[in-house]
Amino acid sequence: MAAPQPARLTSPSREPEAGGRDRYFAxxxxxxxxxxxxxxxxxxxxxxxxxxxxxxLTMAQQLVLKMLSDVGPCSQQELSEQLRIDRSVMVGCIDGLEDSGLVRRERHPRDRRAYAVTLTPDAAPVLEEAEAxxxxxxxxxxxxxxxxxxxxxxxxxxxxxxxx
Amino acid sequence: MAAPQPARLTSPSREPEAGGRDRYFAxxxxxxxxxxxxxxxxxxxxxxxxxxxxxxLTMAQQLVLKMLSDVGPCSQQELSEQLRIDRSVMVGCIDGLEDSGLVRRERHPRDRRAYAVTLTPDAAPVLEEAEAxxxxxxxxxxxxxxxxxxxxxxxxxxxxxxxx
DNA sequence: GAGAAATAATCTGCTGGCCAACAATCTTGC
DNA sequence: GCAAGATTGTTGGCCAGCAGATTATTTCTC
CATH class of the missing domain: 1.10.287 (Helix Hairpins)
Structure with a gap:
């Protein structure tokens, strides 16, 4: 492909290589x-x-809290779409937040398939610290x-x- | 954190939301x-x-062939470092190339821990096609x-x- | 209305990258 | 020259991202 290559190999010792073999990544x-x-x-x-x-908080959890704080209760679907986090990952993400008492999974009033993930009062200081x-x-x-x-x-x- | 949020939820129907809930990612x-x-x-x-x-070829395999073509036979360690591919991933990467007959694992003449991964003649056209x-x-x-x-x-x- | 299609959350399985541990081998300090 | 430490390739485990299947529910079509 390029110039005919020497079949030579670097010795294991740490001599800086002239051929750019050690700067190839650049x-x-x-x-x-x-x-x-x-x-x-x-x-x-x-x-x-x-x-x-x-x-x-993980980064994903931090983003979830922030979005809930910014736009109000959301379905997991909305969180997934807007934060570009896979649905199946979002499940565990919300699980963690719920276990920490920072969000609740309430039922969406008009669509009982969906949750309305909602911030608890405990979330505010945690989110503030994360944002800081x-x-x-x-x-x-x-x-x-x-x-x-x-x-x-x-x-x-x-x-x-x-x-x- | 921000302005007091309305506890309102989006209806499940597809009405475009004014509050930026559907453009939150932007x-x-x-x-x-x-x-x-x-x-x-x-x-x-x-x-x-x-x-x-x-x-x-996978992207990693393509990069391996290119580097071997550019600088000559390398140890897996050198390939790992310069291509920023983890050593453990490099193993399977070279396995695939070896199975396809595009490289050989020869022994490094001065360091029997290391291989000297070497291009075979079959590699040239494959690499050329990939580069194209x-x-x-x-x-x-x-x-x-x-x-x-x-x-x-x-x-x-x-x-x-x-x-x- | 009743059935068909679509959607929300969940679970499972697959892949790929990263980290820790390991055996074989090399290098270094004394 | 020899023991201690570092290095090379390898394996196995873990986590995120993605697709497919499932269940409950809603919406659409007739």
Missing amino acids: KLAQERPDVALCRATTLVTRALDEELAGRR GVPHLLDRAFGALTAAERRTLTRLMGKILDVG | KLAQERPDVALCRATTLVTRALDEELAGRR GVPHLLDRAFGALTAAERRTLTRLMGKILDVG
């Missing part, structure tokens, strides 16, 4: 936006997980980007997601 | 670059998977972005990944 990330995107997301996800490790940690979370995940670059990233993601 | 994606990035990557990954569905499909793949994944935007995205991902 080249790959420049040529393949898909790979760069996936690997960067893995890093960001790991940073988020580390940051959330000590806290009471978001800036630090973002700094940890996107520390390499300036504020302007983060806005650019948000705009590009918005186009891929087809929102605005 | 707002979320604008406020939370982390969520936007993760959801966009899910979309891109799905597009890639659909595109690769009919082909012989990359532009179409990227168009499918990033169709919403212009060429300039794709370059910007690549640059931002590079900063997160700390490469150049």
Whole structure:
């Protein structure tokens, strides 16, 4: 495909390689936006997980509380759709919140197939604490980007997601 | 947290909601670059998977062949590090390529712990075909972005990944 | 109305990525 | 030269995301 390759192998010792074998990823990330995107997301996800490790809520649960606080009681279906979390994952997510006493599964008054997931009074302080940690979370995940670059990233993601 | 929420629930019928309940994701994606990035990557990954569905190679296998072609025989460790694919995943990846007769696991001459994963002659045309499909793949994944935007995205991902 | 089709929540199974543990092998410190 | 530690490939376990099947309920069609 490319130039005839030497059949030589790196020795196991740590001599810095001239042929770019040890910097191959940098080249790959420049040529393949898909790979760069996936690997960067893995890093960001790991940073988020580390940051959330000590806290009471998972990211999904945090988003659920926030949406309930913003728009009022929702069915699991609505939460799933708007937060882009799979229905089957949402079940366990709400289970956890219910066990912690932060939401209740009430019946939807007009559709008894659906629940009306509703915040309890206990949820407010927990949500507030979680929201207060978001800036630090973002700094940890996107520390390499300036504020302007983060806005650019948000705009590009918005186009891929087809929102605005 | 926000304004006092109405305890009202959406009726099950499909009336477009004024309160932004049905556009909540758009707002979320604008406020939370982390969520936007993760959801966009899910979309891109799905597009890639659909595109690769009919082909012989997975994305990981394609990257392995390309790297072997570019830098010559490598240990699985080197492939793992540079392609950012976990060692345990790399095992199955190379297994598949070996079963297809595209690579061989030879012993590393100086380190008998490691293999020297080596391309076979059969690999060249398969890799060439895969490489030929990359532009179409990227168009499918990033169709919403212009060429300039794709370059910007690549640059931002590079900063997160700390490469150049 | 009555039956057919659609929908909400749930469960199960499948896949893929990540982490911990393991045996074989290499490297290092003394 | 030898024991302690690191490294390579491998396996198995865990979790998220996704599709399919199921049950209860609602909506649509006649």
